[in-house]
Amino acid sequence: MEHRGISRAVISRLPRYYRYLGDLLEEGVERISSNDLSKKMHVTASQIRQDLNNFGGFGQQGYGYNVKYLYTEIGKILGLDKNHNFIIIGAGNLGQALANYASFERSGFILKSLFDVNPRMEGVAIRGIPIRMMDELEEFLQQNEIEIAALTLPKSKAIEVADMLVANGIKAIWNFAHTDLNLPKDVIVESVHLSDSLMTLSYNISRRNEGNKK
Amino acid sequence: MEHRGISRAVISRLPRYYRYLGDLLEEGVERISSNDLSKKMHVTASQIRQDLNNFGGFGQQGYGYNVKYLYTEIGKILGLDKNHNFIIIGAGNLGQALANYASFERSGFILKSLFDVNPRMEGVAIRGIPIRMMDELEEFLQQNEIEIAALTLPKSKAIEVADMLVANGIKAIWNFAHTDLNLPKDVIVESVHLSDSLMTLSYNISRRNEGNKK
DNA sequence: TAGATTGTTAATCGATTAACAATC
DNA sequence: TAGATTGTTAATCGATTAACAATC
Numbered sequence: 001m002e003h004r005g006i007s008r009a010v011i012s013r014l015p016r017y018y019r020y021l022g023d024l025l026e027e028g029v030e031r032i033s034s035n036d037l038s039k040k041m042h043v044t045a046s047q048i049r050q051d052l053n054n055f056g057g058f059g060q061q062g063y064g065y066n067v068k069y070l071y072t073e074i075g076k077i078l079g080l081d082k083n084h085n086f087i088i089i090g091a092g093n094l095g096q097a098l099a100n101y102a103s104f105e106r107s108g109f110i111l112k113s114l115f116d117v118n119p120r121m122e123g124v125a126i127r128g129i130p131i132r133m134m135d136e137l138e139e140f141l142q143q144n145e146i147e148i149a150a151l152t153l154p155k156s157k158a159i160e161v162a163d164m165l166v167a168n169g170i171k172a173i174w175n176f177a178h179t180d181l182n183l184p185k186d187v188i189v190e191s192v193h194l195s196d197s198l199m200t201l202s203y204n205i206s207r208r209n210e211g212n213k214k
Numbered sequence: 215m216e217h218r219g220i221s222r223a224v225i226s227r228l229p230r231y232y233r234y235l236g237d238l239l240e241e242g243v244e245r246i247s248s249n250d251l252s253k254k255m256h257v258t259a260s261q262i263r264q265d266l267n268n269f270g271g272f273g274q275q276g277y278g279y280n281v282k283y284l285y286t287e288i289g290k291i292l293g294l295d296k297n298h299n300f301i302i303i304g305a306g307n308l309g310q311a312l313a314n315y316a317s318f319e320r321s322g323f324i325l326k327s328l329f330d331v332n333p334r335m336e337g338v339a340i341r342g343i344p345i346r347m348m349d350e351l352e353e354f355l356q357q358n359e360i361e362i363a364a365l366t367l368p369k370s371k372a373i374e375v376a377d378m379l380v381a382n383g384i385k386a387i388w389n390f391a392h393t394d395l396n397l398p399k400d401v402i403v404e405s406v407h408l409s410d411s412l413m414t415l416s417y418n419i420s421r422r423n424e425g426n427k428k
Numbered sequence: 429t430a431g432a433t434t435g436t437t438a439a440t441c442g443a444t445t446a447a448c449a450a451t452c
Numbered sequence: 453t454a455g456a457t458t459g460t461t462a463a464t465c466g467a468t469t470a471a472c473a474a475t476c
Contacts, residue, residue: 205386
């Protein structure tokens with residue numbers, strides 16, 4: 001499959017399509033037209049067809065899209081047909097919360113270990129997955145094929161840990177620290193800035209309240 | 215302050231400006247030009263000036279922007295000059311993780327209570343904030359001024375709980391459930407779909423690996 | 429075949445970048 | 453005053469929507 005230069009906007013919509021198609025599949029729906037799907041998702045049918053056609057023609061004129069087929073194909077595009085081993089750095093509340101999400105595993109994301117600096121965490125396991133100490137990390141990375149590291153640690157530590165991970169071959173970081181990571185451009189960084197999200201919410205509240213005051 | 219019709223793209227960048235300005239402030243930097251800030255943030259100076267001028271002229275020709283002033287003003291735009299009471303529905307790992315983020319409080323987001331269905335949680339407190347049972351929720355909402363509800367519960371429960379919250383006057387929802395919420399349009403919903411984020415990361419890994427294979 | 433719906437081109441809309449006059 | 457840098461207009465670029473011929 002060859003699809004370079006697809007816009008970020010399109011990519012960011014794929015997981016949502018995947019989610020809706022998964023729901024339809026569960027409901028036993030066999031086929032759906034871009035028009036019907038557009039109504040469910042509150043987007044235009046045109047956008048759905050444009051988005052999908054970046055990756056190939058998955059539909060059929062006069063019929064629509066086969067739900068199961070499209071679901072599988074989007075899964076492949078998203079790389080969900082392969083397993084991805086990952087580790088979590090920082091076994092605090094958020095790290096443990098991620099470790100407990102069994103649903104990631106169903107999508108092929110396999111948690112291999114957590115790491116922390118707190119000695120009281122040593123040997124503790126979450127869903128059978130052990131928490132190791134940070135000083136074991138380098139060796140662990142050398143002996144295991146790890147693709148993704150989730151960073152759930154304070155901002156102050158995140159930058160140095162990220163550098164260390166990259167030095168040890170990690171090529172993808174899922175960053176929850178409240179800071180940007182400036183890493184070599186072949187390293188993929190996906191950040192979840194929870195406080196940014198909360199501030200956006202707050203902005204919208206303030207704006208609405210202004211409107212009401214009139 | 216009057217600023218309707220500002221694009222979503224601009225809004226989503228404000229928290230990032232705020233973060234960088236906060237860092238500069240801590241470093242003791244007094245003023246910064248759009249050009250210098252653009253280099254730090256890896257965006258164009260033009261975009262910074264355009265973004266800010268949606269809300270007013272915060273800079274001065276020949277001088278640049280006063281860091282402290284701009285930081286404060288963006289804070290006001292984001293509604294961080296006021297307190298926002300919130301509750302967390304679902305005191306599982308993620309709910310507890312959010313409850314433990316003291317940094318939200320520093321931005322004016324005050325956690326008033328958590329709620330859960332699990333009777334073993336009853337009376338447990340996080341940072342002194344009690345977990346209450348779901349059947350106390352309606353009364354609690356009537357007796358307290360709550361602006362925001364964070365939903366950290368399974369998809370299956372999220373939709374009905376959201377409806378109930380709205381029926382009891384909640385006007386802003388921070389949604390962590392893996393589902394979209396279709397609520398009246400005066401209700402603000404900000405969703406954090408962790409699995410979507412992970413899939414985006416996975417897409418980028420797959421695309422890069424394809425490139426390497428050649 | 430007739431009807432439905434895609435894939436795709438063209439038109440529109442919006443967001444980003446460039447340029448520069450205004451001005452501190 | 454001269455230099456720097458904003459605020460803002462104009463130009464470009466990209467993304468979304470509309471339209472429709474192709475085709476199942």
